[in-house]
Amino acid sequence: MSQLPHFRRSLPEDPTAGTHTVRVDRRTKDLTKRLRPGDIAVIDHADIDRVSAEALVACRPAAVLNAARSTTGRYPNLGPQILLDAGIPHVDGLGPEVMQVKEGTVAELVDATLVVDGRSVVTGHRQSAESIEAAQTLARIGLSNQLEAFAANTMEYLKKERALLLDGVGIPDIDTAIAGRHVLVVVRGYHYKEDLRALQHYVKEYRPVLIGVDGGADALLELGHRPDLIVGDMDSVSDQALTSGAEIVVHAYRDGRAPGLDRVRALGLAPVVFPATGTSEDIAMLLADDAGATLIVAVGTHATLVEFLDKGREGMASTFLTRLRVGGKLVDAKGVSRLYRTRISSASLVLLVLAGLLALGVALSVTPGGQAMLQAVMARWDDLISWLGGLLT
CATH class of the missing domain: 3.50.30.10 (Phosphohistidine domain)
Structure with missing residues (x-):
């Protein structure tokens, strides 16, 4: 050197x-x-x-x-x-x-x-x-080759998981009550934190079942929400989230291997194991759909070809087929934080309130009824000042 x-x-x-x-x-x-x-x-x-x-x-x-x-x-x-x-x-x-x-x-x-x-x-x-x-x-020049590989991977996944996708064969039973309710699936993806914050009012009003996919469970905790269900291979979720009281579903390979299973059991938890070829976000949607969810709102999930390739997994093509199965139940919240942002600043609100009070004061001062009300208020104000002065002396 x-x-x-x-x-x-x-x-x-x-x-x-x-x-x-x-x-x-x-x-x-x-x-x-x-x-x-x-x-x-x-x-x-x-x-x-x-x-x-x-x-x-x-x-x-x-x-x-x-x-x-x-x-x-x-x-x-x-x-x-x-x-x-x-x-x-x-x-x-x-x-x-x-x-x-x-x-x-x-x-x-x-x-x-x-x-x-x-x-x-x-x-x-x-x-x-x-x-x-x-x-x-x-890289853009070679993207066509990736598209062909993606299509081939999609067909391969369909062959392997035909029974799961078409008939729900292999989807385990869970204790979390989902039937007839909305489900919010949070994945650690693009703009997931911003979009989750933008859905705060939706969460308060509809109280959906909250499913965190690995690190998505920690995003829910950061905003003060306890996940009802945590799904994933457990490689990026914290112990705090795992021990928050949520039901745990460990994503396993088709051969039964589940790298995250030992970690969950070491925490004294008894998880459900779901062997499947696709991604953890896919099995979260399949669980919600099979359990009778009326609406599935997805935050941070992958939707475009570049996003699938960005994930860097061969099984990402499964998401395409999973979305076809879930169908009209799925609402993608991607970009909702950019679609809607409040345009009224705090300073503007203060000015608006002051302008309203000024207009009210002018209206009261030019009408007989308003003048009488102002005189009564001023009299009460003088009484209050006198009373405070008496306390101090």
Whole structure:
């Protein structure tokens, strides 16, 4: 490892100047749980998706270093552009060597090089607007291939889960009372927190059954709602949510393996196990539909081809078929926070109230009845002042 004196002369102009604590994890969503403002995030995440990028931005790291390629060209993913727009330096293609950096190491980023104790550890490619646009252009060209693969995956899923989709065979019984009620399914997806806040009045008025899909259960708790049902493989939901009193449904593979089952049982809980090929958000909708929900409101779920590919799972095509089964019951709340926002500010409301009071005062002062009322009010006011004066003396 060579010394980098020429890099040090450029440090004052670099937004990452100075040393920072390095946080390392192959799983981005696990890293964000302990990432602090000003840390350097080291990940191994090919095709950084939108949700992961937004989670990184929320942690306000000094920089994001990726061992993998942030855009492989498989599809036009949105993560790199989100990091760039947030002003977070982003270096990718660093290779597996960067994952060997120990957690808690103090280092600095100089251009595209990670420097520890004045020595170069590894160098990658620093993303810019030009490099991201070039990668996105190539990815759009190859999107047709992904569409064909998506269609093939959809047919494969239909063959495997025909009985489940058409007849509901294999859907387990649950204790949560759903029949005849609305159901709100919350997934940790695009704008899920904003859309959930926008549905606060709906939740208070209709009191739907609240289903949190993995981390969606924590989003419900953050807004003061206790989930009735938690569905998922239990890899991104907190112990607080799992022990909140909600019924637990562990999503298992078709062969019966359920990686999250041991964790739930270790908390002293007795979950329901649902083996299925699709995603956790799919089985949440299937459970609600099979249990007799009259309406299913989905928050943070995936709906477009790019969103399916962004999720990075082969089984994402199952969502398309699940939506066909649920049919008219499903209402997608995606973007409701952007569709409706109040346009009246607090200052405008105060001014409106003051204007109303002024108009009322003028009306009272120019009418005989109003003048009599004002005189009576003023008399009462004088009595009150006199009474307070007597207390003080």
